[in-house]
Amino acid sequence: MIKLVVTDLDGTFLNNRGLFDTKLFTDVHEQMQKKGIIFAACTGKQCERVEKLFGEHGKGIWILGDSAARIKKDGKVVKEFSIERDLALRALEEIQRFADNMTIIVCASDAAYVHSSIHEDMYEVVKGSYEQVIKIGSFSEIDSPLIKITVYDPKERSSALREYVELTLDGQIYIVDSEARWLDITALHTHKGETVKKLQEMLGVTAEETMSFGDGENDVELMAIAKYSFAVSNACENTKKAASFITKSNQENGVLLTIQKMMDLF
Template identity: 30%
Template sequence: MIKLIATDLDGTMLDDRKNIPKNFDAVLSDLSKKKIRFAVSSGRSFCTLKNQFQKYLDDLIFICDNGAYVYDKGEIISTSVLPHDAVVNIIRFCEKLGLTVLLCGKKATWHNAEKASHCAEIANYYVNQVKLDDLTAFDDDIFKIAIFEENGIEESAYPLLKDKYGNYFNVQLSGRFWVDIMNLGITKGTALHNVQNRLGVNYEETMSFGDYLNDIEMLENSYYSFSMENSHALVKKAANFSTGSNNDNSVMTEIIKLCLN
């Protein structure tokens, strides 16, 4: 019996217009009656997720910043703060490469975006933004560094970032244009594992959905793991099952089929 469901948002549960499924209320209510917990698991920060899921704050588990910040029923379960000196080092390295950098912190999302197109992309995923001319002047605890390259990052800056910082931090490809950096050991998967232990739920009782590389560890921590039709090839390889695209309400369809029928 499934007791815990965790799903990525962008490219997974949300459609391409970032809409929550129309039947989300009904499905969440039915899951609650069966005492099945639901976690939204995202690279987005809590301040953004809190805005989008305001009416569900007392119901959902929030795995934010790829697992660096976890919140459940009004309680911060765990946080992982990057060392200040390391954040400054990464900022300077990215500036040399001409990359746009976001610092996802407790107080705000700090960034150095100059182009209007970059600012628009940031606005798709983050609220409470503060632009700094010198990003190293940030005053915050930073949970995650998000790095953006508008022409695609997988074949360009990602290998450079992985080579320079991969032995010291978790450098993850989180989208076509995005790389995220967290402390070593911080992933959606480790966060989900900690939630499982907290709730007394095991691998066989867990369901998860994802589409990109930062979802792989989460999928590996659940038996009912689903890749989306629009997933990266490595995500399809990691999941035990597959479903339709994020634009077909496929997450809700699989939940209804396996948990509510």
């Protein structure tokens, strides 16, 4: 019996244009609700950006956003997992020491922050994943709890940056380079797998009752928390190896069609 479906968004649930089949989702979600199955989006995107993305179709879904550092449902924040402030500021110093031409996004409880000197084209890239974005002269001026640090690097140095930050901060944070251009930093032990476990505990759902979908390096943990774990066919090799099954790509509605077929089996 499946009680919870958790899916990554970019490259998994969303197509290459960052969209999803709203009609198919509405049909599948209605079937899920009738069977008492919960739908959760687990993503690096800001929760508020996900709310806008789903719009009227998002009622009743759980959002594990900001790289699973925040949990929201129907517009209400359920849980947040912040980074200790001094540690976050030190991480920012190390990132800037590594290279001063990367785009840094600091996610706080109230908004995502970027430096006021950001180029307009990079600002538009940020807006693709964050709904509430504020330009600021210095990240030290942010008053709200710091939830996540994201780095976008068109030069694709995220792997080298991860190794550098891991060395200098000596295991005090969780850091993952989900793609060659993207790197995320959250509090230690705060990642998709752990946050889904917390959601499972809240809902009284086991891994045996969970289905998960993913494509990127930061989705490997999602494969471990569900008996029915699926990597889309366009997924990276590590996620495919960690998954129990391979399904159709994000361009072929792999997630929704798989949910639909799996529901017919139970």
